[in-house]
Amino acid sequence: MPTSPSSSVQAAREVIAVRLRDLRLDAGLSGRDLGARAGWSVAKSSRIENARTPPSDADIRAWCRACGAEDQAADLIAANRTVESMYVQWRRKQRTGLRRLQESSVPLFERTRHFRVYCSNVIPGLLQTDTYATALLSAITEFRQIPNDVAEAVEARMARSHVIREGDHRFAMIVEEDVLYYGFGDAEVMAGQLGYLLAVMTLPAVSLGIIPRTAPRRIWPLETFMVFDEHEASVELLAAAVTVSAPSDVQLYIKAFSELAETAVYGARARALIAEAIRSLG
Secondary structure (H helix, E strand, O other): OOOOHHHHHHHHHHHHHHHHHHHHHHOOOOHHHHHHHHOOOHHHHHHHHOOOOOOOHHHHHHHHHHOOOHHHHHHHHHHHHOOOOOEEEHHHHOOOOOHHHHHHOHHHHHHOOEEEEEEOOOOOHHHOOHHHHHHHHHHHHHHHOOOOOHHHHHHHHHHHHHHHOOOOOEEEEEEEHHHHOOOOOOHHHHHHHHHHHHHHOOOOOEEEEEEOOOOOOOOOOOOOEEEEOOOEEEEEOOOEEEEEOOHHHHHHHHHHHHHHHHHOEOHHHHHHHHHHHHHOOO
16 A cells, blocks of 8 residues: 555654654663653653654754763654755646646755755656647646646746756766666657756856766765755655655755765766667668
């Protein structure tokens, strides 16, 4: 059975509760000891630790202080704040179509200065042509059986991509070589998309790396993800979008990106891989 948003939220709450319990155990405290140090009842400690009561920011700070683990508070607070929104089913995000989803990310894109983008399945949205985006979003619309506003969604996606050429932004992007061969649209559409990649690689703000099929792997292929500055990561799963904001988790994605970046090729070697994919179109 598919995991529901509510059960996913509860699972995330339980993860936080386990981390708090582990802090208490590592500090050698009983629930009564922790309650006495934090200034609340044993029952409250139990409710928080068993994920029956979501802790507030102040509760987490008090818990960490009581356990001598104040350095853990920021991570736990960030994770706790995003529990409700960290796992959102695509069905909910796309229930009115795809245009609003494109538009909703514009403020985040405009305020982000450093983008790290890894794509294992499609050309990054910021680098898509309108015809490639039309083919891709049409496939998504049909698969998810949502209202068809593909034309408006493509227009919004193209408008969102203005950050590539405007503003103070840097883009580090990595794709798996196979992405160059996944056919969204006919040969003409793919040729136009791959040709656009060659053009956009010349932009000073854009670094595009390609991981060759035959490259020795430092890290396995992952789900598509984006990291916005040092503050947030967005991960795309089949059933849902996951927002990651706990500092340690964001750093994990940044570390993964760095490992993937070391496996990729750039410049002339990347252009040669794109040119080979164009030639394969016949």
